[in-house]
Amino acid sequence: MTADKMNETRQLTAKEKHDLEHVLPMWKIVWQQFTEHRMAVIGLCVIIFFVLIAAFAPVIKAVTGLDPEAQNPLSRYQPPLSRTMLPTDQRNDKVLEFENMNPNVAAELRKSLIEKSLVQSASEEDALYDLVAQKNTDEIREAMKLIPTEAADKFLPVVNTFETMHVFGTDELGRDVLMRLIYGTRVSMSVGLMVAFFSAFVGLLIGAVAGYYGGVMDAVLMRVTDALLSLPTLPFLIVMAAIDLNKVPLFKSLVGSENESIVKMVTILLLFSWMTIALLVRGSILSLREREFILAAKTLGAKDSTIIFRHMFPNVIAPMLVSVTLGVGNAILFESALSFLGLGIQPPTPSWGNMLYNAQELISEAPFLAFLPGLLILATVISFNYLGDGLQDAIDPKAIRR
Numbered sequence: 001m002t003a004d005k006m007n008e009t010r011q012l013t014a015k016e017k018h019d020l021e022h023v024l025p026m027w028k029i030v031w032q033q034f035t036e037h038r039m040a041v042i043g044l045c046v047i048i049f050f051v052l053i054a055a056f057a058p059v060i061k062a063v064t065g066l067d068p069e070a071q072n073p074l075s076r077y078q079p080p081l082s083r084t085m086l087p088t089d090q091r092n093d094k095v096l097e098f099e100n101m102n103p104n105v106a107a108e109l110r111k112s113l114i115e116k117s118l119v120q121s122a123s124e125e126d127a128l129y130d131l132v133a134q135k136n137t138d139e140i141r142e143a144m145k146l147i148p149t150e151a152a153d154k155f156l157p158v159v160n161t162f163e164t165m166h167v168f169g170t171d172e173l174g175r176d177v178l179m180r181l182i183y184g185t186r187v188s189m190s191v192g193l194m195v196a197f198f199s200a201f202v203g204l205l206i207g208a209v210a211g212y213y214g215g216v217m218d219a220v221l222m223r224v225t226d227a228l229l230s231l232p233t234l235p236f237l238i239v240m241a242a243i244d245l246n247k248v249p250l251f252k253s254l255v256g257s258e259n260e261s262i263v264k265m266v267t268i269l270l271l272f273s274w275m276t277i278a279l280l281v282r283g284s285i286l287s288l289r290e291r292e293f294i295l296a297a298k299t300l301g302a303k304d305s306t307i308i309f310r311h312m313f314p315n316v317i318a319p320m321l322v323s324v325t326l327g328v329g330n331a332i333l334f335e336s337a338l339s340f341l342g343l344g345i346q347p348p349t350p351s352w353g354n355m356l357y358n359a360q361e362l363i364s365e366a367p368f369l370a371f372l373p374g375l376l377i378l379a380t381v382i383s384f385n386y387l388g389d390g391l392q393d394a395i396d397p398k399a400i401r402r
Helices: 003-021 026-035 038-055 057-064 088-101 103-115 124-134 137-144 149-160 177-213 215-230 233-241 251-255 260-271 275-288 292-299 304-340 352-359 368-395
Strands: 082-085 163-166
Touching (some): 026 038, 026 368, 103 149, 124 137, 177 304, 177 352, 233 304
Antiparallel strands (some): 082 163
């Protein structure tokens, strides 16, 4: 070998080493491809925002002091950015809680109210209750200025909770719309994600078994899948949703009345959401089972379960993930449709669908009650669709640029 050829070989080897040092791992390549899809990135940000809102709903409730189920019939259909006064019974509950926590301060306040004739009360024990019943928030604050500072300072934070701010107004029962939207996000997102997770699990198992073993098992499983796919989904969902599961043995004792409608909705949607994933997985398994690495695993004596779980599943996760993200949007749409028809999540549990159902007769009086949940449903479904589209482009081997 001449010196020139040896130098050329050394240069080629150095170049290869340089290229190897700058080779990106697969997940970085996929992430770069995904970030090039701007709408998919925006959709992912919207989904993360809704997930965080759903996860921290109890924290938001504690910070704002607003209860999504607290009713105020005297403040129905309030417009956005309005302030309302709590009903008398709720104010009395707050006064009772204050008296139990600060008995000495409450006694001093009651005595001062009677001495200064700030309230008309038959007895000293009812002085605080009569105060909050006879005066509004501003008048109570003025009265507190005439009472010893220490006692007034401890009671003023309670007085401040008598008046609440409603960013999106109130609904037909005087409940805060913003808090109901936040807790509706928790319910709708939970239903969509649980349905997608369980349908992926069921579809993965059925598709893998049918594709790997073939024969009679494949024929039976695929005929069942085709039969379910041929059914009109929404009418059958309506029929299934109308069934009273409380009559099913052990259902009520296992699930409980509070979670009954949510578990029922997840179960019904799961029955009609796994078929597409099963067909997708079966097609992938059929193409994989004749590949060289599968034949090599069989030759080495690997068990069927090992081949399916360790060699085949990693190769079908990517296309299945795209189908799952699209399935979340469909599950949220079906849940909203059934709740809109009064067959889904039952009040007082809030969901976007039953909020639309409650607002359908009030569009002319309070259009924001229908507009807000409808906008959230639209934003969530579009975000999941764009996310699935972005994942499909990022995971596609033909689109990956190394």
